[in-house]
Amino acid sequence: MSNLIIETINVTKTYNLGKPNEVTAVKDASLQITQGSLVVLKGPSGSGKTTLLSLIGCQTKPTRGEVIILCKKVSKLPEKFMNLHKRKHIGFIFQHFQLIAGMSVLDNIVLPLIPEGISPKERSKRADRLLEQFDLGHRRQFKVSQLSGGEQQRVAIARALINNAGILLADEPSAHLDSRLTSDLLDHVKQLKRSGHTILITSHDPIIYQHPAVDQVFEMKDGQMIS
Numbered sequence: 001m002s003n004l005i006i007e008t009i010n011v012t013k014t015y016n017l018g019k020p021n022e023v024t025a026v027k028d029a030s031l032q033i034t035q036g037s038l039v040v041l042k043g044p045s046g047s048g049k050t051t052l053l054s055l056i057g058c059q060t061k062p063t064r065g066e067v068i069i070l071c072k073k074v075s076k077l078p079e080k081f082m083n084l085h086k087r088k089h090i091g092f093i094f095q096h097f098q099l100i101a102g103m104s105v106l107d108n109i110v111l112p113l114i115p116e117g118i119s120p121k122e123r124s125k126r127a128d129r130l131l132e133q134f135d136l137g138h139r140r141q142f143k144v145s146q147l148s149g150g151e152q153q154r155v156a157i158a159r160a161l162i163n164n165a166g167i168l169l170a171d172e173p174s175a176h177l178d179s180r181l182t183s184d185l186l187d188h189v190k191q192l193k194r195s196g197h198t199i200l201i202t203s204h205d206p207i208i209y210q211h212p213a214v215d216q217v218f219e220m221k222d223g224q225m226i227s
Contacts, residue, residue, distance in 0.1 A: 004071075005167065005198045006033040006056055011065035011075075013051050025051040027223045028065070033200060033216070035166075038193045040209040041202045043220035049202040050171055052220065056200065057169045058086035069167070087116065091160030093170040097152050099159075101145040105136060108144055109159045116163070130158040134188070150181050157188055168192060170201045174208055182207050189213070 013026040026048040033039050041049045054060050055067055058074050061082070067075040070089060074082050099108050109130060110123040118126075131137045134154040144152060153173075160168055170189075174182040182205065189199055190213045203209055209217050219227040 003035040004032055005035045005037075005069070006200065007031070007066075007068040008052070008056065009066040009068070011052070011055055011062045011067060013048075013055060013060070014063040017063065025223055026055065026062075026220075029220070029223075029225050031218055031225065033198060035198055036193065036196050037215045038189065038199045038213055039201070039216045039218065040214050041200060041218050041220065042204055042209045043202075044204055047220040048223035049220045051223075053169055053171055053200065053202050057090055057092060058082045087112070087163060089165055090167045090169060091163060091165035093156050093160050093168065093173050095172040095175050097156040099144045099152060099155060102143060104141050104143055105131070105139050105147070105155055106141060108155055109162055112159060112163055126162055126164075127158075130161060134158050149177065150184055153177070153181060153185060154188070157192075161192075166197060168197050168199045170199070172202055172204075174203060174205045179207065186211055186213070 008029055008031050011026060011029045012024065014022060014024045016022045029052055041052065043049045055062055056069070058069070062075050065075070066073055069085065072085060074085050077085065106127055109127045113123045113126070131140055134157065136151065136154055136158065139147060139151060144155060147155065173185055177185065186208070193199060193213060201208060218225060
């Protein structure tokens, strides 16, 4: 498939390998995701979906198997180059947003660009574009602690996009949101899908995985793909 963006091949992740407390969080997981798709990885807590997301997001390496992102076998790369690939191509939305409450909206959004050596002028330019896109321009210098839950959600999405990543990974993004904010989240996700982003969401929320905009649903149980 020429438009294949994400692929895992028989990926297994075992923690504390060879020790009495050895745990296999993901076992022989294989999936394929094409460009511009909105995909949900569903399953109960402890099913392995967050671990698989972290493997796809180059946050950890598999014990065995391959993770391929944009035709590159990232799981075989040295850690330095795997991190470079992650920072260039992948944006993350975390379950608890992981924003810095005492910093401004602007400073939170541009934070991922600082290690990249991007100039302050370019950082500000990119941030202003996203602030406008997510209707946050009037909150530019507000501290995150002064924002509503919905506004914090939009800041988290903007931060995930600041590096111009084409792949967006979201771990249980509706876990702490009410139904109205979940609906708002899905509106933003649909907009990103229309703009060509490839989006993978972990969720056990039927509002997410039953949404008509979702192209594909994978299900995990006890560390294994069951559908």
